[in-house]
């Protein structure tokens with residue numbers, strides 16, 4: 429039980445990659461806050477999976493793009509559970525479109541959720557981590573932030589931005605024994621990629637040396653590593669979990 433007595437907050441823990449992260453961290457002994465914004469039934473399902481496996485967790489609904497809601501909910505969580513030791517900034521959305529046609533609204537909502545949301549949640553937890561002189565912040569980026577993708581200028585910009593945010597926070601917080609890292613998934617089978625057509629999936633697979641799309645559990649394992657003692661000496665890094673699709677540095 430490597431994460432016994434730790435409290436983790438996973439944004440977007442109700443579905444997909446976030447759910448797998450919640451279940452994995454709870455299996456290591458952490459008490460896991462399952463954040464979601466709309467789908468309470470899915471969040472309940474995540475909590476159910478945690479509890480069925482003998483773990484501990486709770487649900488916490490807030491919109492990571494809403495500064496007041498983030499501040500209030502994280503304050504209440506810290507008051508209720510005493511601390512947040514591990515923050516996983518996982519929640520994300522897509523609003524795809526070609527740049528010439530993309531509305532400012534679609535640009536703003538993706539940047540507000542995928543990039544500003546990570547800033548807001550980090551800002552709300554770091555004081556407690558600094559006082560405890562221990563913290564782990566893990567940001568879920570994307571291969572798209574490294575290689576780009578037509579039709580996703582908003583998403584690629586937000587995910588590339590997370591890399592800079594991660595490195596700057598890593599430098600700022602290292603002195604307090606708080607590490608900040610990224611995990612950059614490739615193509616993972618979740619609701620987000622559910623609508624990819626068969627031919628698109630086949631052409632994606634052709635670009636992946638390991639030959640298959642990934643599973644949420646593949647990403648969760650990398651996140652769990654960074655949160656566990658094995659990851660203690662890593663900060664400001666990105667772990668690429670993409671079947672070899674992009675061999676980053």
Ligand code: NAP
Pocket residue numbers: 439440441442443444445446463464465466467468470490491492493518519520521541568569570571612613614615616617618619620621
């Ligand atoms: P998903 O299945 O679409 O789930 C998205 C999760 O984010 C849900 O739990 C959703 O909550 C939550 N969420 C969305 N907007 C939110 C907000 N404003 N406030 C709080 N929670 C919010 O997505 P996924 O595929 O698991 O992706 C998870 C992360 O991995 C994202 O950051 C995504 O960009 C990244 N990623 C995914 C892939 C992939 O291939 N799937 C690849 C690279 C990176 P509700 O259930 O309440 O809606």
